[in-house]
Amino acid sequence: MKIIRLILGKLILLLNAIFSPKPQQRAQEDQQRINQALESMALYQFETCPFCVxxxxxxxxxxxxxxxxxxxxxxxxxxxxxxxxxxxxxxLRIENESGEVTWMYESNDIIHYLEQRFT
Known part of the structure; x- marks a missing residue:
């Protein structure tokens, strides 16, 4: 079972590298504002987890x-x-301005949150 997981994990990473999406383009000042907001966030993940990918x-x-x-x-x-x-x-670990930390699980919830906040 460990070997199957290893092989599938490497396959997921390979396919992700081959079919990597192109990043959205935005104005430099908008990107800097977003980068600053992201400094208070961190994604806890496993490299080959399909939901993390x-x-x-x-x-x-x-x-x-x-x-x-x-x-x-x-x-x-x-x-x-x-x-x-x-x-x-x-x-996703999210720290707001007052220092309060929220931990958000579930890939769809995380993606929805990021879309709502940054697009």
Missing amino acids: KVRRAAKKMNLPLETVDAKQPDNEQALLNGGGKRKVPC
Whole structure:
């Protein structure tokens, strides 16, 4: 089973690289504003998780350079468990101006949130 997951994971990454979406173009000042807003966000993910790939592809298409955090690393996994309460990916960590942190799970919810906020 581990070998099948490894092969499928590498296949997903290969297909993602081949069929990578083109980023949305926007004015430089708009992109800088978006980049600054994204500094308060991080996507906890596994590299070969299909749902994580889905979120990364959507972010790339919207030209949103999200920070990605490998949730398999022990420190990152613990931060995910402590903050979000689950070891589930993808998970978007959102910190607002007052320092309050929200942990958003589910790829479709994350994509919908990013579309609503940045497009």
